[in-house]
Amino acid sequence: MPQKTHHINILEHELVPKHEKLTPQEAVQLLKQLGIKPAQLPWITIDDPVVKALKAKPGDIIRIIRKSPTAGESIAYRYVVVDTLQPKKRGV
Amino acid sequence: MPGKGRITSIKFGILSPDEIRKMSVTAIITNEVYDNDGMPIDGGPMDRRLGAIEPREVCPVCGNTRDSCPGHFGHIELAKPVIHVSFAKHIHMYLRTTCRVCGRLKISEEERKKYMELLKNLDELGLKYLKKRVHEYIRRKAAAQTKCPHCGAKQYKIRLEKPYTFYEEREEGVRRLNPAEVRKRLEKIPNEDVRLLGGDPNEARPEWMVLTVLPVPPRAVRPSILLETGIRSEDDLTHKLVDIIRSNNRLRELLDTGAPNAIIEEEWNLLQYHVTTYFDNQAPGIAVAKHRSGKVLKGITQRLKGKEGRFRGNLSGKRVDFSARTVISPDPNLSINEVGVPIDIARILTVPERVTPWNVDELRRLVINGPEKWPGANYVIKPDGRKINLKYVDRKALAETLAPGYIVERHLKDGDIVLFNRQPSLHRISIMAHVVRVLPYKTFRLNLLVCPPYNADFDGDEMNLHVPQGEEARAEARLLMLVEKHILTPRYGGPIIGGLQDYISGAFLLTNKSTLLTREDVIELLGVAGYEGEFPEPAILKPGSYWTGKQLISLFLPKDFNYKRLAKIGSAAALRCIDEDCPHDSLVVVKKGEFLIGVLDKASIGHEAPESLIHWLVKEYGEDTARLFMDYVYKMFLRFSEKYGFTMGYTHLLLPRKAREKVKEIILEKKNEVYELIEKYKRGELEPRPGRTLEETLEDEIIDLLSKKLLDAVAEAITPYFNLTNPVIIMARTGARGNPVNLTQMAAILGQQTIRGKRISRGYHNRTLPHFKPGDLGPEARGFIAHGFVEGLNPIEMFFHAAAGREGLTDTAVRTSQSGYMQRRLINALQDLRVEYDGTVRLPTGEIVQFRYGEDGVDPMKSDHGEAVKIDRVIEKVIGWRI
Ligand SMILES: [Mg+2]
Ligand SMILES: [Zn+2]
Ligand SMILES: [Zn+2]
Ligand SMILES: [Zn+2]
Numbered sequence: 001m002p003q004k005t006h007h008i009n010i011l012e013h014e015l016v017p018k019h020e021k022l023t024p025q026e027a028v029q030l031l032k033q034l035g036i037k038p039a040q041l042p043w044i045t046i047d048d049p050v051v052k053a054l055k056a057k058p059g060d061i062i063r064i065i066r067k068s069p070t071a072g073e074s075i076a077y078r079y080v081v082v083d084t085l086q087p088k089k090r091g092v
Numbered sequence: 093m094p095g096k097g098r099i100t101s102i103k104f105g106i107l108s109p110d111e112i113r114k115m116s117v118t119a120i121i122t123n124e125v126y127d128n129d130g131m132p133i134d135g136g137p138m139d140r141r142l143g144a145i146e147p148r149e150v151c152p153v154c155g156n157t158r159d160s161c162p163g164h165f166g167h168i169e170l171a172k173p174v175i176h177v178s179f180a181k182h183i184h185m186y187l188r189t190t191c192r193v194c195g196r197l198k199i200s201e202e203e204r205k206k207y208m209e210l211l212k213n214l215d216e217l218g219l220k221y222l223k224k225r226v227h228e229y230i231r232r233k234a235a236a237q238t239k240c241p242h243c244g245a246k247q248y249k250i251r252l253e254k255p256y257t258f259y260e261e262r263e264e265g266v267r268r269l270n271p272a273e274v275r276k277r278l279e280k281i282p283n284e285d286v287r288l289l290g291g292d293p294n295e296a297r298p299e300w301m302v303l304t305v306l307p308v309p310p311r312a313v314r315p316s317i318l319l320e321t322g323i324r325s326e327d328d329l330t331h332k333l334v335d336i337i338r339s340n341n342r343l344r345e346l347l348d349t350g351a352p353n354a355i356i357e358e359e360w361n362l363l364q365y366h367v368t369t370y371f372d373n374q375a376p377g378i379a380v381a382k383h384r385s386g387k388v389l390k391g392i393t394q395r396l397k398g399k400e401g402r403f404r405g406n407l408s409g410k411r412v413d414f415s416a417r418t419v420i421s422p423d424p425n426l427s428i429n430e431v432g433v434p435i436d437i438a439r440i441l442t443v444p445e446r447v448t449p450w451n452v453d454e455l456r457r458l459v460i461n462g463p464e465k466w467p468g469a470n471y472v473i474k475p476d477g478r479k480i481n482l483k484y485v486d487r488k489a490l491a492e493t494l495a496p497g498y499i500v501e502r503h504l505k506d507g508d509i510v511l512f513n514r515q516p517s518l519h520r521i522s523i524m525a526h527v528v529r530v531l532p533y534k535t536f537r538l539n540l541l542v543c544p545p546y547n548a549d550f551d552g553d554e555m556n557l558h559v560p561q562g563e564e565a566r567a568e569a570r571l572l573m574l575v576e577k578h579i580l581t582p583r584y585g586g587p588i589i590g591g592l593q594d595y596i597s598g599a600f601l602l603t604n605k606s607t608l609l610t611r612e613d614v615i616e617l618l619g620v621a622g623y624e625g626e627f628p629e630p631a632i633l634k635p636g637s638y639w640t641g642k643q644l645i646s647l648f649l650p651k652d653f654n655y656k657r658l659a660k661i662g663s664a665a666a667l668r669c670i671d672e673d674c675p676h677d678s679l680v681v682v683k684k685g686e687f688l689i690g691v692l693d694k695a696s697i698g699h700e701a702p703e704s705l706i707h708w709l710v711k712e713y714g715e716d717t718a719r720l721f722m723d724y725v726y727k728m729f730l731r732f733s734e735k736y737g738f739t740m741g742y743t744h745l746l747l748p749r750k751a752r753e754k755v756k757e758i759i760l761e762k763k764n765e766v767y768e769l770i771e772k773y774k775r776g777e778l779e780p781r782p783g784r785t786l787e788e789t790l791e792d793e794i795i796d797l798l799s800k801k802l803l804d805a806v807a808e809a810i811t812p813y814f815n816l817t818n819p820v821i822i823m824a825r826t827g828a829r830g831n832p833v834n835l836t837q838m839a840a841i842l843g844q845q846t847i848r849g850k851r852i853s854r855g856y857h858n859r860t861l862p863h864f865k866p867g868d869l870g871p872e873a874r875g876f877i878a879h880g881f882v883e884g885l886n887p888i889e890m891f892f893h894a895a896a897g898r899e900g901l902t903d904t905a906v907r908t909s910q911s912g913y914m915q916r917r918l919i920n921a922l923q924d925l926r927v928e929y930d931g932t933v934r935l936p937t938g939e940i941v942q943f944r945y946g947e948d949g950v951d952p953m954k955s956d957h958g959e960a961v962k963i964d965r966v967i968e969k970v971i972g973w974r975i
Contacts, residue, residue: 036940040937070948075944081222
């Protein structure tokens with residue numbers, strides 16, 4: 001069956017929690033507040049669909065705001081990295 | 093800066109042949125172990141230079157006796173190199189990623205530079221995980237290369253056949269690479285390339301993974317044992333070393349005499365086999381080496397691996413001093429914070445107590461009592477650190493010299509704090525601190541209320557006890573680990589310590605409306621509870637003075653305590669109370685510390701009953717208030733149960749003839765329905781259920797009829813004959829023990845027995861037992877039991893019941909082993925996580941796992957049954973009423 005691929009914005013999908021890229025200032029502030037280096041944040045690979053949708057680059061930090069049954073809203077951060085385990089993708 | 097004598101890091105590497113030779117005190121050249129006089133032969137596997145192990149033997153190398161000789165290594169020069177099995181995978185990686193001709197990493201020069209730069213940067217940033225992934229990436233990329241970017245040589249696929257054989261798949265055919273060829277290739281890899289692949293050329297050159305020299309461990313590592321028969325029996329490793337030396341010498345001889353290649357190959361393979369099984373006798377793909385007796389030999393790997401291996405068995409599972417283990421038994425007269433310790437154990441376990449002007453007299457008395465008489469002491473440590481065993485000295489004289497600065501290791505006595513533990517220690521409340529009570533007899537005694545956290549019963553369970561030896565440890569135990577601090581479980585924030593079984597039926601009977609107590613009763617009950625306040629006014633004056641159980645409970649409740657909750661008995665629809673004016677008395681109401689209506693049962697005083705009376709007492713008045721309530725009031729429950737004479741017997745389960753007939757009628761009716769179904773099936777009129785075959789549909793419907801529907805109908809028919817005066821019903825309804833289904837099973841009928849959710853069908857050909865015709869689908873032939881325990885089962889029914897009961901036992905056996913393994917894996921993965929002061933969950937190295945513990949930052953133990961705050965309870969507390 002021929003099917004036209006519609007380009008949907010996954011960020012708008014109901015099941016995708018809110019993602020946003022931190023500005024450099026916000027990133028510096030966050031790292032200072034937590035007292036860590038960026039790589040000590042949980043990682044998210046550059047190949048993740050949501051990272052692509054945000055057009056984030058390695059080294060960026062993403063804020064994820066999720067609905068939580070216990071806390072109402074929970075905020076998490078991800079550090080964008082290149083996944084070296086997938087050689088076909090761009091170089092390191 | 094690292095402190096003096098402090099370990100800052102540990103580095104593992106591979107011994108180079110040179111290092112092996114350098115640390116060796118002698119070459120081991122002969123497989124002969126002892127001469128005719130039974131003395132070790134020099135140059136044999138038990139050479140004396142490998143360290144002194146016999147008593148009074150002096151080591152020829154270091155001059156020490158066996159107590160201080162550290163043991164010395166020897167070495168074997170191998171005639172031909174052999175692969176070290178444990179490194180076969182690493183060797184394979186090096187062979188695949190480097191050129192077979194020039195030995196360089198199969199990655200172009202400029203790319204190499206780039207990666208080197210990247211790795212240097214990552215190293216400086218301390219990103220070891222990312223580094224690992226880069227190495228993995230380089231390996232994959234290099235291995236995929238079919239032509240060397242440096243010399244242009246064509247590359248072939250290299251296959252590792254487990255455990256240690258390498259093949260190169262060339263166009264002309266597959267060729268085996270012998271260890272010498274493998275080693276030659278590894279030697280050619282430049283140091284820089286080793287680093288790029290994640291290796292460390294200083295500590296582990298790749299060619300060192302192919303052995304040319306084999307270290308021979310000291311004798312102390314593999315001592316021989318003298319059997320009763322006077323025959324010496326050597327350690328498995330020594331046996332294996334003998335095999336290796338024999339094979340090695342033969343191989344050298346063959347090489348020297350220029351034997352044909354095939355024969356040399358064969359001996360070489362044998363040497364490889366012996367060296368492999370010496371390291372790992374469970375390597376996949378090769379035969380295990382065995383003794384002549386057929387017993388499997390233990391390799392070095394087998395010494396380290398597994399539950400009884402060096403790591404889990406001897407290092408993690410080290411046996412400790414100041415501990416005891418014995419059978420446990422119950423003692424309701426102890427506080428829940430206490431543990432009864434047998435006097436025999438109290439005489440062995442000690443607490444070090446520093447002598448001060450204030451305790452010197454007492455400690456002198458203990459020293460004089462000595463190790464035999466409790467309370468005494470076993471050792472005295474002088475200020476110079478000398479330890480004196482009180483068994484062998486003039487204790488009176490020693491007691492005189494006792495002065496501040498001395499330490500007395502005195503016996504365990506009442507009031508000491510100890511840790512008490514029952515395996516499997518699955519959660520933190522498997523180890524709690526108890527206060528010692530030294531008691532006669534030989535078992536540890538504990539209050540029954542603390543059985544749930546330990547999951548203990550008294551069918552022979554044993555428990556362990558540990559005595560903390562430092563002030564800090566004792567303070568932590570008392571403040572953090574004491575039983576009363578763990579009444580609430582961290583699992584869901586409800587009480588895990590609480591009433592069970594006859595505590596619950598006793599509480600129900602005591603607080604029941606129909607219970608009226610005489611003055612003597614009240615004195616006795618308040619006596620066991622240790623009540624010291626004013627004697628309460630009677631609730632009833634005419635025709636005589638009577639007190640209610642509720643009154644007695646009120647005496648122990650805080651004066652501003654409010655509580656309202658449906659009792660457990662109210663969960664049965666027939667006994668539910670909607671408001672306070674209700675005849676069933678199943679709504680518990682406490683206002684201003686006054687127990688007004690309702691009965692206490694599992695919902696109010698039971699264990700694992702959240703939002704209960706106990707729960708709110710702990711949360712609102714503190715653990716000690718709740719603990720005192722448990723220590724005092726719960727004793728009344730037991731005493732009242734005893735006074736009442738609470739018991740259950742056969743007669744409590746008997747049904748009148750009319751009811752029995754009714755039950756038979758119901759059974760017959762359902763059985764007839766089953767027969768009808770079977771007939772319908774045989775006539776081909778049965779409609780299959782969606783997604784099921786005809787046979788499955790029939791089985792499903794029969795099971796439906798015979799288990800659920802039948803039991804419900806029977807239960808309905810017999811309930812009128814049982815009420816809350818019946819002890820069986822009291823236990824089932826209050827939550828003390830059993831449930832209404834058990835009652836039906838005892839009094840009326842067990843119903844359909846199943847295995848894996850299906851009627852019993854296996855056994856003989858087309859039938860379960862020879863008592864039935866083949867193909868019989870009727871209820872009796874397939875595990876239907878038409879009797880209850882009161883009537884008794886016939887032999888066939890009894891067989892089916894046992895068969896179905898077995899399933900439950902095997903299931904639990906399988907489940908425990910599986911969940912045990914899962915627990916191990918989870919704990920290994922999570923043990924180092926911790927909640928930091930900023931509320932984040934992190935690894936010890938600072939990596940963040942959660943930005944806020946559990947997303948909401950709530951400690952489940954301090955929560956109200958999972959919620960941070962239970963608003964309803966706050967309102968109830970303030971306005972004294974539940975809305
Ligand atoms: Mg048991
Ligand atoms: Zn020595
Ligand atoms: Zn090359
Ligand atoms: Zn009612």
